[in-house]
Amino acid sequence: MMRVYEKLLFEISKEGRKAYSLPATGVPSVELSSAIAPELLRKEDAQLPELCEVDVVRHYTGLSNKNYGVDTGFYPLGSCTMKYNPKINEDAASVPGMSRLHPYQPDSTLQGTLRMMHELSDMLAEIAGMDSVTLQPAAGAHGELLGLFLIKAYHQHNNDFKRTKIIVPDSAHGTNPATAAVAGFDIVEIESEADGSVNVEALKAALSDEVAGFMLTNPSTLGLFEKSIKEIAELVHEAGGLLYYDGANMNAIMGKTRPGDMGFDVMHYNLHKTFSTPHGGGGPGAGPVGVKKFLEPFLPKPVVSLKDGKYFMDYDRPLSIGKIKGFYGNYGILLRAYTYIKTMGREGIKEVSETAVLNANYMMHRLKKDFDLPMDRLCKHEFVLAGVKENGMVVSTLDVAKRLLDYGYHPPTIYFPLIVHEAIMVEPTETESKETLDEFCDAMIKIAHEAIESPELLKDAPHGTPVRRINEAKAARDLILTYKDSLKG
Amino acid sequence: MHKFIANTEQDRQDMLKVIGAPSIESLFFDIPENLRFTGELNLEPGYSEIEMMDKLQQLSCLNKSIDQLVCFRGAGAYDHYIPTTIKHLAGRSEFFTAYTPYQPEISQGTLQVIFEYQSMLCELTGMDASNASMYDGPTAAVEAAIMAATIKRKKKIVVSKGLNPEARSVMKTYFHFRDFEMVEVELENGKTNPETLRAAMCPNCAGVIIQSPNFLGVVEDMHALGAVAKETKSVYIAYVDPISLAVLETPGNYGADIVIGEGQGLGNVINFGGPYLGFLATRSEHVRKIPGRIVGQSEDVDGKRAFVLTLQAREQHIRRFKATSNICSNQGLNVLMGSIYMATMGKEGLKEVAKQCFDKAQYAYDKLIATGKFKPAFEGRSFFKEFALVSDVPFEKIDQYLIDNGFLGGFSLAEDYGIEGGHLFCVTEKRSKAEIDRLCSMLEVM
Incomplete structure (x- = not known):
């Protein structure tokens, strides 16, 4: 049995220890107060820990053992596309000649890097059927925000200032309405059909000359393909609005259909989902934005362009909305996604979506006997269950999720989408084998039986994790946000 | 089959049988025929590992890195x-292949790292609370400005021209679309003059942003500038270099209400500008106005110390269109690197x-x-x-x-x-x- 590591950095600190080594300066030491006014100098040291290198290594290794990543095991987290993160991506991102670059070097010293970015933009555009792609946004939500800025810039450029509304379905990812609000729009939320698809009548009723655009993901958050998408696109365009594609669910459709062909005008990609870059425990991600030709002039500066065989950062973009992030985007993430697309190639990319959809449909069929499946039909890369069948609501979806931890799995996404009661959203991704899917389904089915035979097992779960269920109300009530807070007791 | 895809041809057939579908193709019949992409994507065939690393080497030869310059x-x-500990420890895949710690029972590693990061950042800045990081310094500046606007219910922010031009240009973009106003204060001999700042202030100002050392390297008179912010009842926002805080006065001691900045210098590779981490810390009275994720300490059902994402009621996935920020990620991996950096370098x-x-x-x-x-x-x-x-x-x-x-x-x-x-x-x-x-x-x- 391995010991579970319990200490904080500050609790292992000991005065006089050090974990770093710096060379002697070689230059004269200048008294700080001789050059900087004393009131601008620090009086008391920052109480950072004092450790030796072994302390640091054991500490973080101990912490890592209390974490669960894709490399640890199956991670069927719906809408998050927790696929395997190929090791070569990490090697790619640490090639010194590609990563030890200052963002303000002259273009002449960056030809390899600019070429990579140019190629990546082109490949992403091709996969989604868009005309142009900017790599600047740092995350999906950031891409959404840029997308809505572009929509606003477009209408403003046409002197159309009354378009102040964005339509969002009630099944949308939480970021959609939040982004629309942050972008300064009023939000019109429309009810979805029971199957999560767009209620076309409700959409028609919401459309007007005050609508700037409509945000949609396809397949929907229920994992179902939006069949009326052509009609929806026509309706939105006829009303003078633009159609925004939330790329969170791209893993379902690569090489099979393209947002650009469906009629979307602007979209974001989630490189940390579809294109295998690691989630990093919460980031960094990258959320490039693709647009149709007519929106290209508004893209953020700079754009990587090619002229006479030389790549350059093009800042001469009079209609550009400006910058939305420092420098040029989460470059290290871009490098990984570039490597991923190159190593998958045109056949591999298609195989990704085919296998992701196969895996999801297979699991859905295996689980529907024991779990409620509100939408029993062909799904795409994910599907949504509505809790354990006929258990009289004794156990909740949360209990099922916590019990899965005892079986050594990261649970699926729960309570989302909001329109499904007790939702359990499962997304296996393409990188998981049939054996893995079977073992997980077996565990789920066993839990469904436990739910009826011994519900307390679920209620008290998890039992075997480093910590058990946590008092979240206490965390929010008695705020302890730093080590210093914790000492106040 | 590709090496990142596990299912064999036999597996596929077996699975299709369970589904009751005749072919893989049939799994896509719900896509209207006129929308199906039947051509071939204009991409190259997949590269092998050897070919890929060669390709990257070739590209890198077209660059001149700061190992050459x-x-x-x-x-x-x-x-x-960048201490060597960082690459080895941040490279542990239990950290970097994990998702956001929404299942705290199996995410105590990530959660404790963030808690310790928050603690160390507060030590450096003299603030009471920090979030789990933002995209970068410039976007942290935007979020701090919006935070000030929310606190004061006003839409004007005064910014010294000593603030990083990237940050000012990102703010301009955001402000344009949100009808916020930004007033820039000119520098005098490379430095912000408190009197010029005072002249730029007005009753509609929500906050003041001063960078120190400023973009031109000059250490600003943070006490005097803070006094102007206080007099005019504006939120005082300091944009600082975390490394400098080992020797320069803490923003807490010169009256800053919000402290932001670029955290790349804390052990993160220069990486052509990203991914980096923006930091944002503040005083306890504003803690519920902080954008982004925050980790708090609590206990589990057995009374054992445990960490968890807290104050989530502020965030986009709960508030949806009432949210004041749409941020959902943090720069987790960069925070990890920053934390290992601070732990390795330590106080001395x-x-x-x-x-x-x-x-x-x-x-x-x-x-x-x-x-x-x-x-x-x-x-x-x-x-x-x-x-x-x-x-x-x-x-x-x-x-x-x-x-x-x-x-x-x-x-x-x-x-x-x-x-x-x-x-x-x-x-x-x-x-x-x-x-x-x-x-x-x-x-x-x-």
């Missing part, structure tokens, strides 16, 4: 020393780094002026690790000459500050005396 350029992205190490930057910058300043090619851009100003010099020789000429001789020299101040022939030099602890001497003798003979 000795780096004296900063301007918001720094070549600081960070001071030593800061002091070395300072000493070497002072040395280089004198030496560069002694070459006869430069004059100080701002006479008599205090600086930390960056300083501005002006030359009569055109910037491009010096820049290219230095590149040809293996140096990445200063950043041009012509575009952002209208200082023709202006160079912003940066000297970190990584630059040796020999490198500084070599740079100077190279310039001497130019």
